[in-house]
Amino acid sequence: MNTKATALGKQHILVVEDDTKIADMLTNYLHMHGFETTVCSNGLDAVPLVRAITPALVVLDLMLPGQDGIAVCEQLRAFSAVPIIMVTARVDEIDRLLGLDTGADDYVCKPFSPREVVARIQALLRRAQGSLSAQAHHAAPNSVTAPAAAALVADDTTLSIRWNGQLLPLTPVEFRLLRLLMSRPSHVFSRARLLDHVHHDLRDVSDRAIDSHIKNLRRKLDAAGAVGHSVASVYGVGYRFEVD
Template sequence: MNNQILIVEDEARLASLMADYLRQANFDPHILTDGLDAVPWVRENHPALVLLDLMLPGRDGMEICKEVRTFSDVPIIMVTARIEEIDRLLGLELGADDYVCKPFSPREVVARVKAVLRRSGGHSTLHATGLVLEEASLHASLNGHKLDLTAVEFKLLQHLAAHPGRVFSREQLMDRIYSDQRIVSDRTIDSHIKKLRKKIETANPECEVIRSVYGVGYKFEIEE
């Protein structure tokens, strides 16, 4: 099980305190103090979650979050003392999974980490309500019905399902599924979504999980 947590925080005392509490909760924390080191470290080490301060030397936490989202679904919890930034932190343009405001209790941070990890379901096998995605084999099933997905369709569904209820723009989805930065149009994403919906409908006609948000994009949502 991957229990590595990256803490990107330039306040040494605070970073050390968070790391101590995370160790007590059986996580394996790693601390970075410079924003310039964050993206290369995530690329190389694939942590289970990132605790990312907003104000960092070298590089702003928002820029780091945006770049990480172009190649990884790793859960990100933003840490900020700037209350006025909260709406932007959780906005479509950023991609954070949660936030905590300074000052905070270290126990609260640990609780947020556990909650976000439960929601994300991990990266190798994702279990949502009725949905099972196994990344290693590209196996996908919904309510026991197998979905015969292409690699692109699998990646698209995996990304949406890892963040239930969150709306992704077409541009964000293109950045995620085409990591080589190839030039594709909005209609390419629409085409993939259409085919993905058709396969889900064929396997389980009563279950609509990918919903359109007019003028914005798409989201994953299963009605209980």
């Protein structure tokens, strides 16, 4: 495990990668762009490190000694909404990952360009910090309340959504997705429109990623007891937010 001390004002990226050449290449490029990094090579070390250093983002390899990236990601999502970029060595593996409830915000395939990964990191961090696109700001007000006794409320200022005051444990991507759906109840959004809203600068992300995010949203709404509020599938088109 290699840890760089975090300088004041610099964002800290945790790189979980057992290939030292890839880890060194990525961390060097991150340092060039003003980030501080911590690197660990064993999946068993990742969760304790996130608790210890509270990174701004995690770059997580799929195949790791100790435990794999899927297990790490699931454990992180039990207590943290830190943005996660999952890395795999196989293109076809991404399709499988998108169908799983991993909770990752993005996926990249090796061999990758460090420039591309840093661009994705910067995009996710901007959104996690509340830098929503101008289009999103013009489309809806800073606070959206779903009907039915104002039980479900989204707040752009804190990037949070609450059910009867209870904070939903959403990732940045899940927040943006549910926020958009809530802004127009009963309106049908296509997968392409939803994908463009949450990943508009990540052009090679499959639209099947939306299905995975919707699955996560449904699970979290159910866990919070959000009775009468649901995300409905519209066959062959996309999704709409429904309020009974």
